[in-house]
Amino acid sequence: xxxxxxxxxxxxxxxxxxxxxxxxxxxxxxxxxxxxxxxxxxxxxxxxxxxxxxxxxxxxxxxxxxxxxxxxxxxxxxxxxxxxxxxxxxxxxxxxxxxxxxxxxxxxxxxxxxxxxxxxxxxxxxxxxxxxxxxxxxxxxxxxxxxxxxxxxxxxxxxxxxxxxxxxxxxxxxxxxxxxxxxxxxxxxxxxxxxxxxxxxxxxxxxxxxxxxxxxxxxxxxxxxxxxxxx
Amino acid sequence: xxxxxxxxxxxxxxxxxxxxxxxxxxxxxxxxxxxxxxxxxxxxxxxxxxxxxxxxxxxxxxxxxxxxxxxxxxxxxxxxxxxxxxxxxxxxxxxxxxxxxxxxxxxxxxxxxxxxxxxxxxxxxxxxxxxxxxxxxxxxxxxxxxxxxxxxxxxxxxxxxxxxxxxxxxxxxxxxxxxxxxxxxxxxxxxxxxxxxxxxxxxxxxxxxxxxxxxxxxxxxxxxxxxxxxx
Numbered sequence: 033x034x035x036x037x038x039x040x041x042x043x044x045x046x047x048x049x050x051x052x053x054x055x056x057x058x059x060x061x062x063x064x065x066x067x068x069x070x071x072x073x074x075x076x077x078x079x080x081x082x083x084x085x086x087x088x089x090x091x092x093x094x095x096x097x098x099x100x101x102x103x104x105x106x107x108x109x110x111x112x113x114x115x116x117x118x119x120x121x122x123x124x125x126x127x128x129x130x131x132x133x134x135x136x137x138x139x140x141x142x143x144x145x146x147x148x149x150x151x152x153x154x155x156x157x158x159x160x161x162x163x164x165x166x167x168x169x170x171x172x173x174x175x176x177x178x179x180x181x182x183x184x185x186x187x188x189x190x191x192x193x194x195x196x197x198x199x200x201x202x203x204x205x206x207x208x209x210x211x212x213x214x215x216x217x218x219x220x221x222x223x224x225x226x227x228x229x230x231x232x233x234x235x236x237x238x239x240x241x242x243x244x245x246x247x248x249x250x251x252x253x254x255x256x257x258x259x260x261x262x263x
Numbered sequence: 264x265x266x267x268x269x270x271x272x273x274x275x276x277x278x279x280x281x282x283x284x285x286x287x288x289x290x291x292x293x294x295x296x297x298x299x300x301x302x303x304x305x306x307x308x309x310x311x312x313x314x315x316x317x318x319x320x321x322x323x324x325x326x327x328x329x330x331x332x333x334x335x336x337x338x339x340x341x342x343x344x345x346x347x348x349x350x351x352x353x354x355x356x357x358x359x360x361x362x363x364x365x366x367x368x369x370x371x372x373x374x375x376x377x378x379x380x381x382x383x384x385x386x387x388x389x390x391x392x393x394x395x396x397x398x399x400x401x402x403x404x405x406x407x408x409x410x411x412x413x414x415x416x417x418x419x420x421x422x423x424x425x426x427x428x429x430x431x432x433x434x435x436x437x438x439x440x441x442x443x444x445x446x447x448x449x450x451x452x453x454x455x456x457x458x459x460x461x462x463x464x465x466x467x468x469x470x471x472x473x474x475x476x477x478x479x480x481x482x483x484x485x486x487x488x489x490x491x492x493x494x
Contacts, residue, residue, distance in 0.1 A: 085478035092475060096344060103334040113327060116344060117351055120462075199441050206437045210430050216444075220451075231351075244323060247316035 037102050044094050044115055045170055051087045051122050052166040056159060058084070058129035059225065063155045065136035066218055074140065077133035084126040091119045107239065114239040118169065121228045121235075125162065128221040128228075135218040142211050147201040149194040149215070154222045157187045161229035168236045177236035180229060181249055187226035194219050268333050275325050275346055276401055282318045282353050283397040287390060289315070289360035290456065294386045296367035297449055305371065308364035315357040322350045338470065345470040349400065352459040352466075356393065359452040359459075366449040373442050378432040380425040380446070385453045388418045392460035399467045408467040411460060412480055418457035425450050 058077050065074035095112050098104070104112060139145070161180050168177035198216050202209045234246045245252060289308050296305035326343050329335070335343060370376070392414050399408035429447050433440045465477045476483060 082478070089475045089477065096340060099330065099344070100336045100340055105331045109327060109331055113330070113344075113347055116347060120348055120351070195444070199444060202433065202440050203437045206434045209433050209440070213426070213430060213447075244320045246320065247313070 037104070037108065040098055040102070041108060041111060044091065044098065044112070047087065047091050047094065048115055048118060048122070049166055049170060051084060051091065051119070051126075052162060054080075054084050054087070055122055055126045055129060056162060058126055059132070059155065059159055059162070062129045062132035062136060063152065065133050066139065066151060069136070069140040069144065071137050071140040074133040074137040078130050078137070081126060081130050084123060088119055088123040092116065095119070107242070110239045110242060114169075114235040117235050118232050121231050125225050125228045128225045131221045132218045135214045135221075138214050139211060145201075145208060145211055145215065147198070147205075147208075147212065147215070149197050149219070150190075151194070151215075151219065151222070154187065154190050154194065154219060154226075157183065157190060158222050158225040158229065161187065161226050162232075165229045165232035165236065168233060169239070172236070172240050174237045174240040177233040177240070178253075180233040181237075182253070184226055184230045187223055191219060191223040268335070268339070271329055271333070272339060272342060275322065275329065275343070278318065278322050278325065279346055279349060279353070280397055280401060282315060282322065282350070282357075283393060285311075285315050285318070286353055286357045286360060287393060289357055290363070290386065290390055290393070293360045293363035293367060294383065296364050297370065297382060300367070300371040300375065302368050302371040305364040305368040309361050309368070312357060312361045315354060319350055319354040323347065326350070338473070341470045341473060345400075345466040348466050349463050352462050356456050356459045359456045362452045363449045366445045366452075369445050370442060376432075376439060376442060376446065378429070378436075378439075378443065378446070380428050380450070381421075382425070382446075382450065382453070385418065385421050385425065385450060385457075388414065388421060389453050389456040389460065392418065392457050393463075396460045396463035396467065399464060400470070403467070403471050405468045405471040408464040408471070409484075411464040412468075413484070415457055415461045418454055422450060422454040 058080065061073055061077045064070065065077060095116050098112055099109075102108075161183050164176055164180040164183075167173070168180060195216060198212055198219070202212050205212075234249065237243075237245045289311065292304055292308045295301065296308060326347050329343055330340075333339075392411050395407055395411040395414070398404070399411060426447060429443055429450070433443050436443075465480065468474075468476045
């Protein structure tokens with residue numbers, strides 16, 4: 033790889049990292065809006081989405097330019113194609129954070145719910161997965177990507193618990209069902225954020241190892257557990 | 264474009280069409296399972312997902328091979344990169360159909376709900392959007408892609424109506440909240456299917472016109488409405 037190619041690829045990766053940082057910030061702020069019932073912060077998150085959208089377009093253009101001008105092969109080609117897909121995932125994650133903020137905005141206008149599920153824990157799991165998946169991309173670290181992928185089990189379990197609690201609360205307070213549905217909507221968006229982080233992790237493993245592990249992670253994971261090997 | 268390149272590109276597009284056909288079939292069958300409370304059909308849909316997964320991997324490998332060996336530029340490059348993203352969208356659409364089938368399986372085991380929202384209409388909208396977006400890809404037809412994108416307004420409106428009805432029903436039947444939550448889950452998955460079809464449509468417009476319209480569709484649409492022009 034020439035020095036110029038290398039520099040361009042790191043510029044692309046840095047843009048992706050920057051986008052990840054924006055998503056993380058949106059997620060943090062949407063959670064504050066939700067927990068503190070703050071419509072102003074919610075609105076800020078909603079209005080700031082344009083920055084991520086523009087960045088997504090820039091990254092895509094950057095990738096296509098690189099493909100057209102540098103015509104990479106092997107790992108560099110996989111990296112650029114991986115970034116094209118990771119870019120979409122990050123943009124959808126930002127949309128999910130915005131959706132959490134929209135739910136927060138609605139909920140700030142109704143009387144406080146006496147039901148307080150542990151949203152922060154689910155959000156923290158999603159955020160850690162987002163950060164780990166992008167660290168894995170920057171460091172081309174398939175072991176970290178693998179760990180990120182595995183953490184989704186935890187997010188799913190937590191989500192199911194919280195939904196169970198919400199159903200119980202709705203049964204006891206049918207008059208608040210409409211409001212709780214906004215809260216479960218926020219929970220679902222956090223769980224989907226974690227799902228997107230697993231997509232990123234799968235793409236990182238493909239970039240590093242050159243094999244598409246998607247749809248085969250479960251069996252590979254079981255085989256590794258038996259053999260005691262690392263991915 | 265050489266004849267060989269052309270043939271390879273149509274082979275890739277045909278694979279995408281085939282995958283779209285599988286998604287459509289899964290969607291149809293999951294709806295039958297849901298409406299007819301048929302756990303056997305639901306299970307068939309769930310078990311058939313592996314075929315789409317394999318096809319996704321094949322299409323991705325095919326695209327990367329094409330990029331590495333043919334080093335396309337301009338529209339061919341956009342087409343291959345567009346397919347890489349459309350491929351992911353289609354696989355997620357198949358997952359959503361599977362999720363509808365999973366909800367159908369659960370609901371087939373509980374007493375029938377007296378609540379019968381118009382799921383078929385939402386499913387029909389999502390299916391038409393899926394089909395139109397892939398027809399637009401095959402014919403490189405940005406007008407059809409544009410129409411697909413616009414149809415999402417209808418899907419969103421329908422979804423909101425149905426959720427409103429579900430909330431009303433839950434208020435009156437708190438003992439069935441857990442079951443209705445599975446039904447609203449199925450509705451949400453259909454609405455997300457339509458969302459993915461708009462992503463495909465945006466990618467088709469990019470392939471054809473060479474401009475990233477994503478995040479600018481609304482303003483472009485308004486400008487076009489004013490000028491009376493076609494996209």
